[in-house]
Every structure is written in C-alpha cells, then in structure tokens.
Amino acid sequence: MSGGGPWRPALRRSVMLRHDPVRDADLLLLPERVVVLHGSAGSVVRLCDGERDVDAIVAELAALHPGAPVAEEVPAFLGRLRAEGWLT
Structure with missing residues (x-):
C-alpha cells in the first residue's frame, strides 16, 4: 500500500484472470502455475481493478449478495x- 491511502487491489502484471469453460471455473494464470478459484472467488477478483478500494469491493458484493458475510470474508x-x- 503506497501513498498511505486505502488499498485499491489489482492483479499483478504477471497474473491473469481467465474463465475455463471446460472446467466452468475461474483461473488465475501465474508464470509457472494455475490456481483454480472456487465459488465466488472469481467475481471478487474481477472487482480488483486498481480503481475500487476494499470497502467499495465489499459494498458492491454486499449489494449483490445480501446476507452473505462479505464484510468479514472478502478482506x-x-x-x-x-x-x-498475486495482488498489488
């Protein structure tokens, strides 16, 4: 976290998020490995665009999934x- 402001997570340049239609799963493609994301993890990572801070990501997910424990789990x-x- 630089600049002392709120953290605005973004994928590192060496990490790509892709959807694998064969597995019907979101994947993080790393230089020497692939990480399969389960459940709603891919939708969380998609919001990590470097523009939204963590609070904005949590607020957006809470609106989409009322009653889900996003405030505790997402950060x-x-x-x-x-x-x-994997995130900057």
Whole structure:
C-alpha cells in the first residue's frame, strides 16, 4: 500500500484472470502455475481493478449478495491473495 491511502487491489502484471469453460471455473494464470478459484472467488477478483478500494469491493458484493458475510470474508480473502503476491 503506497501513498498511505486505502488499498485499491489489482492483479499483478504477471497474473491473469481467465474463465475455463471446460472446467466452468475461474483461473488465475501465474508464470509457472494455475490456481483454480472456487465459488465466488472469481467475481471478487474481477472487482480488483486498481480503481475500487476494499470497502467499495465489499459494498458492491454486499449489494449483490445480501446476507452473505462479505464484510468479514472478502478482506481476509484479498489479504491472502496479496500475501501470495498475486495482488498489488
């Protein structure tokens, strides 16, 4: 997080999000591996465009999925992706 403002997650340049129609799954394509995203993980990652901050991502998902625990789960999920080095 640079600049001291809210974190606006985005995929690193070396990471691509793709949908695999054969598996009907979203994938993160990394330089030397492929990560299969389960459940709604792909829809979360799609919102990581570098424009929205985490609060905006949570708000958008909460509106789409009322009653889902997005406020608790999404920041933790994004933190794990960041710790893996997949998000900036």
